[in-house]
Amino acid sequence: xxxxxxxxxxxxxxxxxxxxxxxxxxxxxxxxxxxxxxxxxxxxxxxxxxxxxxxxxxxxxxxxxxxxxxxxxxxxxxxxxxxxxxxxxxxxxxxxxxxxxxxxxxxxxxxxxxxxxxxxxxxxxxxxxxxxxxxxxxxxxxxxxxxxxxxxxxxxxxxxxxxxxxxxxxxxxxxxxxxxxxxxxxxxxxxxxxxxxxxxxxxxxxxxxxxxxxxxxxxxxxxxxxxxxxxxxxxxxxxxxxxxxxxxxxxxxxxxxxxxxxxxxxxxxxxxxxxxxxxxxxxxxxxxxxxxxxxxxxxxxxxxxxxxxxxxxxxxxxxxxxxxxxxxxxxxxxxxxxxxxxxxxxxxxxxxxxxxxxxxxxxxxxxxxxxxxxxxxxxxxxxxxxxxxxxxxxxxxxxxxxxxxxxxxxxxxxxxxxxxxxxxxxxxxxxxxxxxxxxxxxxxxxxxxxxxxxxxxxxxxxxxxxxxxxxxxxxxxxxxxxxxxxxxxxxxxxxxxxxxxxxxxxxxxxxxxxxxxxxxxxxxxxxxxxxxxxxxxxxxxxxxxxxxxxxxxxxxxxxxxxxxxxxxxxxxxxxxxxxxxxxxxxxxxxxxxxxxxxxxxxxxxxxxxxxxxxxxxxxxxxxxxxxxxxxxxxxxxxxxxxxxxxxxxxxxxxxxxxxxxxxxxxxxxxxxxxxxxxxxxxxxxxxxxxx
Ligand code: C2E
Ligand code: MG
Ligand code: MG
Numbered sequence: 309x310x311x312x313x314x315x316x317x318x319x320x321x322x323x324x325x326x327x328x329x330x331x332x333x334x335x336x337x338x339x340x341x342x343x344x345x346x347x348x349x350x351x352x353x354x355x356x357x358x359x360x361x362x363x364x365x366x367x368x369x370x371x372x373x374x375x376x377x378x379x380x381x382x383x384x385x386x387x388x389x390x391x392x393x394x395x396x397x398x399x400x401x402x403x404x405x406x407x408x409x410x411x412x413x414x415x416x417x418x419x420x421x422x423x424x425x426x427x428x429x430x431x432x433x434x435x436x437x438x439x440x441x442x443x444x445x446x447x448x449x450x451x452x453x454x455x456x457x458x459x460x461x462x463x464x465x466x467x468x469x470x471x472x473x474x475x476x477x478x479x480x481x482x483x484x485x486x487x488x489x490x491x492x493x494x495x496x497x498x499x500x501x502x503x504x505x506x507x508x509x510x511x512x513x514x515x516x517x518x519x520x521x522x523x524x525x526x527x528x529x530x531x532x533x534x535x536x537x538x539x540x541x542x543x544x545x546x547x548x549x550x551x552x553x554x555x556x557x558x559x560x561x562x563x564x565x566x567x568x569x570x571x572x573x574x575x576x577x578x579x580x581x582x583x584x585x586x587x588x589x590x591x592x593x594x595x596x597x598x599x600x601x602x603x604x605x606x607x608x609x610x611x612x613x614x615x616x617x618x619x620x621x622x623x624x625x626x627x628x629x630x631x632x633x634x635x636x637x638x639x640x641x642x643x644x645x646x647x648x649x650x651x652x653x654x655x656x657x658x659x660x661x662x663x664x665x666x667x668x669x670x671x672x673x674x675x676x677x678x679x680x681x682x683x684x685x686x687x688x689x690x691x692x693x694x695x696x697x698x699x700x701x702x703x704x705x706x707x708x709x710x711x712x713x714x715x716x717x718x719x720x721x722x723x724x725x726x727x728x729x730x731x732x733x734x735x736x737x738x739x740x741x742x743x744x745x746x747x748x749x750x751x752x753x754x755x756x757x758x759x760x761x762x763x764x765x766x767x768x769x770x771x772x773x774x775x776x777x778x779x780x781x782x783x784x785x786x787x788x789x790x791x792x793x794x795x796x797x798x799x800x801x802x803x804x805x806x807x808x809x810x811x812x813x814x815x816x817x818x819x820x821x822x823x824x825x826x827x828x829x830x831x832x833x834x835x836x837x838x839x840x841x842x843x844x845x846x847x848x849x850x851x852x853x854x855x856x857x858x859x860x861x862x863x864x865x866x867x868x869x870x871x872x873x874x875x876x877x878x879x880x881x882x883x884x885x886x887x888x889x890x891x892x893x894x895x896x897x898x899x900x901x902x903x904x905x906x907x908x909x910x911x912x913x914x915x916x917x918x919x920x921x922x923x924x925x926x927x928x929x930x931x932x933x934x935x936x937x938x939x940x941x942x943x944x945x946x947x948x949x950x951x952x953x954x955x956x957x958x959x960x961x962x963x964x965x966x967x968x969x970x971x972x973x974x975x976x977x978x979x980x981x982x983x984x985x986x987x988x989x990x991x992x993x994x995x996x997x998x999x
Contacts, residue, residue, distance in 0.1 A: 367475025845877020
């Protein structure tokens with residue numbers, strides 16, 4: 309874009325320059341043509357002046373030649389000097405021809421009128437004709453002939469002088485006017501020279517100004533281009549290089565490392581749970597945190613290392629540290645970002661996961677470096693965050709599979725055909741009366757994923773992925789909404805059952821959780837007192853105080869809370885007491901061995917007593933045998949859940965089971981006798997997904 313703009317700007321400039329140049333050349337040409345005429349005039353005047361100079365002394369010569377002739381004639385007759393008769397004849401001819409040429413060329417002097425001149429010339433001719441035979445036949449010593457000749461010419465003596473003076477005068481005047489003309493012409497040449505010089509100077513000046521303007525415009529464009537390039541290669545928030553910049557630098561690093569047989573590392577950083585900072589403190593605080601984090605990172609590295617921000621909470625670093633140093637470098641990075649940030653009065657703690665790739669032995673192109681550091685980052689995050697991992701070839705297969713699943717799971721959440729489905733596992737009420745049929749009082753919603761390619765994927769596998777990538781929020785709210793919709797339908801069909809849904813520890817860090825759940829209740833028409841949220845004892849809950857507050861809000865609105873998998877976590881009694889619990893779910897692992905293991909029996913008894921003491925309901929998970937039922941019943945355990953009563957099943961099968969149970973209950977009421985109807989007949993087995 310910038311280049312195209314530059315080009316069109318340049319084209320415009322060149323057009324303008326050409327136009328100005330043509331105009332200047334045109335003006336100069338006009339001046340030159342005007343003065344060219346002047347030049348021709350000058351050249352003709354120079355010719356004229358030459359002619360004039362050569363004819364200026366015509367009159368003088370006539371006189372001189374006349375006097376010389378007379379002298380030669382006299383000298384010849386009197387024998388003075390070496391004058392011969394031939395010389396006399398020659399001088400006579402010269403004089404005559406001069407007179408003749410003046411007469412025939414009609415060079416009449418200005419002061420003489422034509423008539424006067426004609427008479428003068430005719431008289432001269434006549435006199436010469438008369439004198440001619442005397443001259444031809446002249447002899448040495450012939451004084452008589454000499455005086456006849458002198459007499460013959462006497463009358464014109466004065467006239468020749470007069471003519472000569474008149475001719476000379478005319479020529480002088482002509483010469484003067486010619487001189488004036490020449491002066492004028494020379495002035496013209498001066499003007500021509502001045503205008504040419506002025507034109508030249510004008511063109512040069514115009515060119516100079518234009519060149520200056522063009523240079524200034526180019527400088528401006530260069531500055532603008534540099535700015536555009538800076539913006540294109542840098543992140544506006546932190547002023548660090550961006551992804552494009554990193555790619556350029558990575559190629560340079562590779563070239564240099566190749567030439568010098570060296571290696572370098574690429575670090576990819578991801579701030580753990582940065583989204584929570586944005587959600588909790590708002591985006592301006594999040595932005596400030598990123599700026600501060602960028603400053604801390606830049607502070608650690610040398611100027612020839614590259615620190616870039618790839619977007620969001622992702623940073624990248626190119627560094628020439630060798631293999632031994634890299635561990636120290638990464639530790640410094642993690643330490644730098646884990647000390648608290650104080651922003652707008654809030655003290656904020658974050659942690660960082662780092663993935664590291666290395667050129668050339670582990671990854672040998674820019675793309676590979678990026679991909680491998682990303683795989684390593686993924687591995688670091690899975691290993692529990694706030695840690696780092698160096699890329700290993702073995703990571704590829706495992707992580708790519710996980711990454712593939714992650715992408716598929718996101719797609720599945722947004723499509724009908726992604727294979728996600730909610731299954732329901734029945735929960736039955738243990739009655740006092742041993743002979744009474746056990747009835748389904750609730751269901752636990754358990755998500756299932758029938759992957760279009762990989763088939764059924766165990767929840768533990770993909771829930772783990774959903775948790776580590778943050779998809780769990782969306783997944784759980786999808787499950788809750790689906791389950792509420794189904795249960796509301798069953799309520800309408802007369803099945804008064806409660807619904808338990810699992811909350812992930814991750815969700816307890818989401819301060820909008822209560823609002824989201826209330827929204828689902830409003831949208832689906834689900835009664836709050838029919839909903840139980842199952843939470844686990846987890847160290848992953850970051851801010852227990854906030855979590856407790858949220859659970860309180862939910863509980864006050866009638867939603868029940870159950871502690872899932874009780875006995876496997878690390879909760880102390882104080883923590884348990886701080887939670888607004890309604891129910892404990894004894895973990896399957898204790899129930900499984902109550903028939904054989906005395907210790908487990910004691911433990912289960914203890915848990916039930918504890919629950920009783922705290923006024924909580926007890927649900928036993930993983931009930932698979934009648935003996936287990938008997939034992940749990942003897943402890944006055946309230947509810948049982950397990951394969952014995954039904955595996956998790958799809959909603960159609962659950963409805964069928966509820967219908968069948970209702971029919972049997974009706975039959976039971978009708979018979980109204982003491983017949984022992986075993987609860988097993990009220991169960992429905994679904995073996996689609998054996999865990
Ligand atoms: P959980 O909440 O403790 O769920 C009970 C698990 O025990 C279920 O496994 C269920 O199929 C299994 N189970 C029930 N009765 C028996 C039995 O008699 N014998 C045996 N061997 N197993 C039994 P599932 O469905 O594989 O789920 C595993 C875990 O995945 C759940 O444990 C829960 O923590 C999580 N989970 C499942 N669905 C969701 C969900 O929608 N959201 C969340 N956040 N977590 C879920
Ligand atoms: Mg559960
Ligand atoms: Mg459980």
